[in-house]
Amino acid sequence: MLLYSGMGLVYRKLFQYAPEAWKVKKEERIEKKMAKKKKYERTVLVGAENERVKDIANESYLQTVFRRFRRHHLAVVSLAILALLGGAALLAPLIAPYDPDEIVGTFSGAPCKEFWLGTDQIGRDVLSRLLYAMRISLLVGIMATFISTVIGVILGLIAGYFGGVADMIIMRFTDMVMSFPYILLVLVAAAVFKPGLWNIILILGFVDWPGIARLVRGNVLNLRETNFIKGNIVAGMPLRHILFSEILPNTVAPILVYATSVLALSMLDEAALSFLGQGVQPPTASLGNMLNGAQSLTVLTKQPWLWIPPGLLIVLLVMSINFIGDALRDALDPNSRR
């Protein structure tokens, strides 16, 4: 009984001022709402230029892109993660505690103070190998993306701008490459040519281009009908100028977005290939071939430090790239008004 009345007192004390405070808050809220509405009326309904609208109207294209990109918090975090991991990969020779190919410890040692992520089956430091593996995987991804982007852009430009027979041949060829199941084609190519770092890069580069070629072709077809390109043609500008100085810059944004997804895909493919033993060959470490050992039951069950870190790194890298690509797609979209 006493307890109850005591609690009632506490409650009354607590809420004594509450209604007042709430009232103030509510008034504040209404005021804010009204202000917002007024602002809205001023800017949009009445049409007078508000400062913020003016800001947006005055900012450069890059500023717009940056502002829109920043809204995607996950992408910003991803960018930070990617920068961190990329930096670590780039500085691997400086920050790696051991030589990645040297036997420095016991066989399959568990993580300890000396070897943060343990040692592998023949006593190499896993952390050092991981850093170097990231270098290789990023290198493969970036180079393959670069090659396929160049091929795709050139073929797409030709097909889209010239049309006719060239378009037909290129598009049928694109269909052919696309009809082969992707991984199968890569695996077969890796089997025919000897697997190795540069062969993997070339194979992935020569397989990834059809998507970009189609994208560029579609954009060029649209751009060719615009007045400024027609004007260029009438003005007798050289073909090289029209293709590379007028058309290409106007289709860079979608290419960039697509390239990020190609980067993610080719890193996944490199990992899968190396995992199957058809990609980057040991002793060179890549994130995929570090997971290769997990096909043996002892490694899988007893030595998780050998296969979980490289796997998580792949997921982290690929996911960051995908998030960034998604935010870029939004930020670079010319139709978006926000």
Added chain:
Amino acid sequence: MTKYILKRILIAIPVLIGITIIDYGIMCMAGSPLEMLQGPRVSQAAVEAKAIALGLDKPFYVQYFVWLGQLLQGNMGYSIKSYQPVSEMIRSHLGPTLLLMGVSLVVSLIMAVPAGIYSAIHQYEKGDYAVVTFSFLGSSIPGFFLSLLLIYIFTVKLGWLPSSGMATLGTEGGFWDVLQHMVMPVIVLATSMAGSNIRYIRSAVLEILQQDYLRTARAKGIGRFLVINKHALRNAMVPIVTVIGMEIPVLFGGAVIIEQVFSWPGLGLMTMSAITGRDYPVIMGVCLLSAVVVLAANLVTDILYALVDPTIQLD
């Protein structure tokens, strides 16, 4: 309609011929089938006699047409390792792969369609963010790593599910047994597919939600449930059909890796062992088959497209 289908098949023919040329070219680059004959006990004369018998002394293009002729008769050559006819090998391995692919496709659609529609309706809400993040995770995680994780959790730690094969060794494998073996490979394949499908369906539905006919549907006051499930869902069928068409090649490729990890006795496992053993006739047979399947899938997708969306005029 018939005219359109005929036209599509006619367009597919040059692509298919091109694929056979690439196919044949890679096989030739891989080396002559006589290389495996050579050895200390086989004389040069015997090799030459064999070359004439196999028609390898004729020019490249003649050989190609001979090969193509045999292909049309259903003869895809013989395996270097087991001397079995390739077509026979493919036939015996096709069943398990189709089972795995079919079930994964259905499961991924069961996951992706409701999730995609949900997150489109609740755009920029917490649920939407969760779904989209999951879909990014699904398409970013390598299939083999997810397989390893699942095996580690469900087979090694918990001991719930078998990690390899299609049936318990020594048994015929009843329905339940096969189902148990199928759970993990299906999860892996379906997750990676659902990842991209969710985002695709989401953006398609978002577009549909802004259409005039949906505003009309809303305006006539039939209620949210009917608007979404009757008007929006029907129109969302078009992108969903496209998604299925796009997934076929991805499935084929993904199956190779997943079958290898789970020792699923399908085409992928056969292909992988052919690749490691450099058994080119088998590899090429599978490549050809999968290319035909992909082309056929594209064709069926386009036809279905027309059936689902009456506004598409095909001619």
